Amino acid sequence: MDRRKFINLSGLGITSFSIPNFIQSTIPTSSIQPIVASTWDAGLRANVAAWDILKNGGKSLDAVEQGVMVTENELNCCVGLGANPDRDGIVTLDASIMDHEFNCGSVAFLERIKHPISVARKVMEKSPHVFLVGAGAQAFALANGFSLESADLSDQAKKNYEAWLKTSNYQPIINVEKHQSATYNDSAFDAPKKLTDGQWNHDTIGMIAMDQFGNLSGSCTTSGAGFKMRGRVGDSPIIGAGLYVDNEVGAVVATGQGEDVIRVAGASAVVEWMRQGKSPEAACKLVVEKINRIKKEKAKDIQVCFVAINKKGNVGAYALQKGFNFSVYNNEGNKLNDAAYLI
Numbered sequence: 001m002d003r004r005k006f007i008n009l010s011g012l013g014i015t016s017f018s019i020p021n022f023i024q025s026t027i028p029t030s031s032i033q034p035i036v037a038s039t040w041d042a043g044l045r046a047n048v049a050a051w052d053i054l055k056n057g058g059k060s061l062d063a064v065e066q067g068v069m070v071t072e073n074e075l076n077c078c079v080g081l082g083a084n085p086d087r088d089g090i091v092t093l094d095a096s097i098m099d100h101e102f103n104c105g106s107v108a109f110l111e112r113i114k115h116p117i118s119v120a121r122k123v124m125e126k127s128p129h130v131f132l133v134g135a136g137a138q139a140f141a142l143a144n145g146f147s148l149e150s151a152d153l154s155d156q157a158k159k160n161y162e163a164w165l166k167t168s169n170y171q172p173i174i175n176v177e178k179h180q181s182a183t184y185n186d187s188a189f190d191a192p193k194k195l196t197d198g199q200w201n202h203d204t205i206g207m208i209a210m211d212q213f214g215n216l217s218g219s220c221t222t223s224g225a226g227f228k229m230r231g232r233v234g235d236s237p238i239i240g241a242g243l244y245v246d247n248e249v250g251a252v253v254a255t256g257q258g259e260d261v262i263r264v265a266g267a268s269a270v271v272e273w274m275r276q277g278k279s280p281e282a283a284c285k286l287v288v289e290k291i292n293r294i295k296k297e298k299a300k301d302i303q304v305c306f307v308a309i310n311k312k313g314n315v316g317a318y319a320l321q322k323g324f325n326f327s328v329y330n331n332e333g334n335k336l337n338d339a340a341y342l343i
C-alpha cells in the first residue's frame with residue numbers, strides 16, 4: 001500500500017492499528033496541534049525558539065534542543081556556563097535528550113562546553129552509548145566540533161559564589177519563584193531575572209514537545225544544585241529520572257531536588273501512570289505524593305516538580321511545594337502557568 005492510500009485511510013477514521021509506526025511518524029495529521037511545555041519562567045523565552053520550529057512543521061527533537069539552548073545562552077540564568085558553580089568554584093553541567101523512538105543521549109559533570117544539550121544529542125546520534133561523563137564527555141564534545149570555553153565564572157555566578165563562601169553552608173533550599181501566572185509579553189519576562197547574591201535557586205530547564213506528526217521529544221539541561229559537592233550529578237541527565245519519553249504514552253521532565261527524583265525513577269513513573277489512564281497532572285501528582293511519603297517530615301525542605309504531556313497533547317504539572325510554574329506555548333500563545341502543589 002502506498003503512502004497516499006495510508007493518508008486516505010487515516011482520513012476515513014481508520015485507527016492507527018492499521019498503520020505501521022514508521023509510516024505514522026511521517027504523516028502530518030491535521031487534528032494534531034503542536035505544543036511545547038517547559039519548566040519555570042525561563043521556559044517562556046526558550047519556548048519561543050522551540051515554537052518557531054514546531055509552527056513551521058519542524059520536528060519536536062529539533063524544537064527541544066533549540067529551545068533549551070536559549071536558556072543555556074543566558075549568562076545570568078542558572079543553566080549553562082553562566083550558572084552557579086559547585087562548591088569548589090567550578091561550573092559542571094548535566095543534560096539529556098530523548099526522541100520519539102527511545103533514542104536518548106546524556107552528558108554529566110561536563111566542564112567548559114557551552115551547549116551540553118547539543119553534546120547529549122551527539123552522544124545519542126554519533127556514539128553507540130547513551131551517557132558520557134566528565135573528561136570523557138568533554139573529549140567527545142571537542143572531537144565533535146564543540147569548542148572549549150573559558151573556565152571563568154560569569155559575573156553573577158562569581159558574586160553568588162563569593163557570598164556563599166562566607167558561610168559555605170552545604171544545605172540546599174527549595175526553589176524560589178518570584179513571578180506567577182503571566183504571558184510572555186509581560187516586561188518582567190523580557191530578560192532573565194537577577195538573583196540576590198548568594199541566593200540558591202532552581203538550576204534547570206526541562207522541555208517537552210509534540211510536533212505536527214504527533215511525535216514527542218524532551219530535553220533537560222542544568223548546572224545542577226548550586227554549590228553542590230564536586231562530582232555530584234542530579235536527575236537531569238538520567239533517562240527515566242529527570243526525563244522520559246514514550247511516544248505511545250507521553251513525555252515528562254522534572255526539576256527540583258534531583259536526588260529525590262532519582263530515587264523514584266520520577267519521569268518514568270509519571271509516564272507509567274499516564275499509561276494507566278491518568279491525566280498528565282494526576283500522574284505527576286501520584287509521583288510527587290510518593291516522594292512526600294518517602295521524605296516524611298523532610299518533604300517540607302525540598303522542592304520537586306514534574307511537567308508532563310500526553311499523546312493527546314494535554315499538558316499538566318504538579319509540584320511538592322507552592323511556587324513552581326511552567327510555560328506552555330501552543331496555537332493560543334505562550335503562557336506561564338502556576339502548577340498545582342501538595343504542601
Ligand code: ASP
Nearest residue numbers: 203204224234255256258
Ligand atoms: N533537578 C536539578 C538537579 O537536581 C536541579 C533543579 O532542577 O533545580 O540537578
